[in-house]
Amino acid sequence: GAGVSQSPRYKVAKRGQDVALRCDPISGHVSLFWYQQALGQGPEFLTYFQNEAQLDKSGLPSDRFFAERPEGSVSTLKIQRTQQEDSAVYLCASSSDRVAFFGQGTRLTVV
Amino acid sequence: QKEVEQDPGPLSVPEGAIVSLNCTYSNSAFQYFMWYRQYSRKGPELLMYTYSSGNKEDGRFTAQVDKSSKYISLFIRDSQPSDSATYLCAMSYPPGQNFVFGPGTRLSVLP
Secondary structure (H helix, E strand, C coil): CCCCEEECCEEEECCCCCEEEEEECCCCCCEEEEEEECCCCCCEEEEEEECCEEEECCCCCCCCEEEECCCCCCEEEEECCCCHHHCEEEEEEEECCCCEEECCCEEEEEC | CCCEEECCCCEEEECCCCEEEEEEECCCCCCEEEEEEECCCCCCEEEEEEECCEEEEECCEEEEEECCCCEEEEEECCCCHHHCEEEEEEEECCCCCCEEECCCEEEEEEC
């Protein structure tokens, strides 16, 4: 595709529910990033993949957060037992070398 | 202290004004410097990127990097109401592997 695609665009989850957010990066981009963006804040790093290898997951806020990219293309961010503080926009970005290109994000609301 | 600092605004200017947006950073290893524009409920869109110190111009936009002062700027000439958005600075090192964002400056250009 022409750009980074994320789905769903909006997700409402009941507290305690598991959610899965999908990212389809720009074709051929080796690097893939997940960010969390709270209202009025800049994106905060969650995790980074180079192909299928997860090289950095230092930003994941708890062990309820898990990300995978099994074939080095599409990635899924999974949040288990969602809490209200998980409500945010989750952004995916991909990069071929110098700069990152973002998707439109998934707005997660936990009620 | 955050790695990247940015005045959150909001900044309101009349149409046609010159806008100056700025970021400071603490990590002297950063090599690539980017500016993103983010409209409400959209993902960040890459505006410009520069490598190391110097200036780069693209239409009404000029990006400046002063590595000695750890200070970057984005100038917008002849600002338009359509420029109203949040502007995020970002920087990376190693290239393409670690992108760190400022909190963003919210800009309103009034007709």
